[in-house]
Amino acid sequence: MKPTAIYSRKSKFTGKGESTANQIDLCREYIALHSGKEAARTALIFEDEGFSGGNLNRxxxxxxLSAARNHEISSIVVYRLDRISRNISDFSTLIEELSRLNVAFISIREQFDTGSPMGRAMMYIASVFSQLERETIAERIRDNMHELAKTGRWLGGNTPTGYCSESVQTITVDGKSRKSCKLKLLPEEGELVRKIYSLYAQTDSLSKTEAELRRQNIKTKTGRDFTRFAVRNILQNPVYLLADQEAYQYFTENEAELCSSPADFDSTHGILAYNRTDQEKGRATVYLPVNEWIVTVGQHEGLIPGREWVKVQESLEQNRSKSYRKPRSNQALLTGLLFCSCGSRMYPKVSKRLNKEGQLVYSYxxxxxxxxxxxxxxxxxxSGNRLDAAVLEEIKGLTEDKAAFVEQLEKSKSFYSGDRTGYDERLAGLxxxxxxxxxxxxALVDSLAELDSTAAKNQVAKRIDELSGQQETLQTRITELEGLTAQNELSAEEFDILVQMLSSFRTTIDLLSVEEKRAAIRTVVQKVVWDGDAAHVVLFGAEGDVGYTTIPDLSQSSEDSK
Known part of the structure; x- marks a missing residue:
């Protein structure tokens, strides 16, 4: 008898209310009542905490879903319908697929069971109301944005470089006197922002601006090296834009929703723009077009004249359209495995030249x-071509002792077969x-509005910056671990095939595709470190036994190394 799956979800971690644990307990009770205690005990648990119901990317x-497709479960039980999805299209597609797979779907709260025609019909009706609720919430949020935009308030969060948050007394649109926050210019950071705009105007290049900031050892407000992405975020942010006539014309021509009159554009204050981004857990932030922004003149001091800011936006757009695109036919095998001795990753840079074998020449x-x-x-x-070939030859040498080689592969089996309890625990902890x-x-952002002491405000603002840096570091590590586990997972059968393939590596290597070669290398090699003269190959899962190989004469000519 196939087990039943229990699915629980909550958008935010709160530790109370309809928590994932509470949902699971209720589902177990339902299963015990209808299918017996043994079925409840053996039910498989799947829980997502901190994920929205707007889509299925959890x-x-x-x-x-993979377990259902592999015919490993007989049914799915949820506490409430919207725990699965609030999107009609996603929901109906899911129910149709589960029906094809003969997997029943049961919602306790609504008492729906897709095992019957009436249950399926009622499920679709309920999903319509779930989506209606979601769209109503979205509309309410947008209406709230309009009301907030009229006040020119700073709503909290990470303050942009050049500003800190301070509390002010204001009259909100409902006529009540309340404390709220606005941005306060920090002169030293403001000069840094002006410097970044000036450098970009001189170079017309994000990379050159980044390089010059690094050369001058100029750090971000969190104490890190600037990246071109951090530079671009500053250049794209309308918070620095002076509310002058050029700014007004720009937003009018681009059909943004303006909540300020032409007279408010006084060439002194800055701009606040709401609804600039579409952020969703698990994917990169999407920047929305200007015609979807809700724009107002803020209470803070602007920094960059409209003409200069608009010119920068036009330049960024032009450079984006002609920027380097990663080749689809990338032949590099060590991407993600190769590190420089300085600690930074190395990535392939493809030229337009061909070598004697007719392959594109590329460097790391x-x-x-x-x-x-x-x-x-x-x-x-x-030289990427030569280093990749040398690493493949090294693996060929390892396969000469097949017994030792297969033993080495078994050490990495748990990682590649998906048994990564350690990784899952680390992800959950992060x-x-x-x-x-x-x-x-x-809590700190909210407390700023209640503080009257300037010294206390500065202390809180400093702590906010520290925590923002910690949050950024944690999110980066989470993304890295999620990508690592997702891209390396193999089924037991796939792993056994890989072992067989690698056991005859010496004779089969030339027959493998680029993707198969990459998979083969990643099963054996943990990382490769380049020190300028030699490449040091570290074997995966060798439990402290590090294998090195010196591969000389691989550095590029001085002309290529520039």
Missing amino acids: PAFQQM VCKCKEHSQGSQCAQKNV RKKCADVETKLT
Whole structure:
């Protein structure tokens, strides 16, 4: 008898109310009542905490769906319908697929069971109301944005470089006197913002601006090196834009929703724009077009004249359209495994030249060297074609002792077969820390409005910046771990095939595709470190036994290394 799956979800971690644990307990009770205690005991649990019901891009949900597709479960039980999805299209597609797979879907709260025609019909009707609720919430949020925009308030969160948050007394649109926050200019950081705009105007390049900031050892407000992404975020942010006539014309021509009159554009204050981004857990932030922004003149002081800011936006757009695109036919095998001895990753840079074998010539370049244009790392580039070939030859040598080689592969089996309890625990811990930091940030931002002492405000603002840096670091690590586990997971059968394939590596390597070669290398090699003269290959899962190989004469000519 196939087990039943229990799915629970909650958008935010609160530890109370309809928590995922409470949902699971209620589902177990339902299963015990209708199918027996043994069925409740053996039910498979899938839970997502901190994920929206707006779509199906949730890790535990996708695992449950895979189990259904592999015919490993007989039914899915949820506490409430909207725990699955609030989107009609997603929901109807899911129910149709589960029906094809003969997997029943049961919602306790609504008492729906897709095992019957009436249950399926009622499920679709309920999903319509779920989507209506979601769209009503979205509309209410947008209406709230309009009301907030009329006040020119700073709503909290990470303050942009150049400003801190301070509390002010204001009259809100409902006529009540309340404390709220506005941005206060920090002169020293404001000069840094002006410097970044000036450097970009001179170079017309994000990379060159980044390199010059690194050369001058100028750090972000969290004490880190600038990246071109951080530079671009500052250049794109309308908070620095002076509310002058050029700004008014720009937003009018781009059909943004303006909540300020032409007279409010006084060439003194800055701009606040709401609804600039579409943020969803698990994917990169999407920047919305200007015609979807809700724009108002803020209470803070602006920094960059409209003509200059608009010119920068036009330049960014032009450069984006002609920027480098990663080749679809990338032949590099060590991407993600290769590190420079300075600690930075190395990535392939493809030329337009061909070697004697008719392959595109590519080099591996240190990311730190490239971003700083040699001011922070001057390591030589390494020939990608030759290094990849040398690593493959090294693996061929390992396969000569087949018994030892297969034993080495078995050490990595748990990682590649999906049994990664350690990784799952680390991910759960990181997500919990990230949620805790978010809670602290929210509390600190809210407390600013209640503080009267300037010294206390500065202390709180400093702590907010520290926590923002911690949150950014945690989110980066979460993304890395999620990507690592997702892209390396193999079924037991796939792993056994890979072992067989690698056991005859010497004779089959030339027959493999690029993707198969990458998978083969990642099963054996943990990382490769380039020191400018030699490549050091570290075997995966060798439990302290590090294998090195010196591969000389792979550095590029001095001309290519620039």
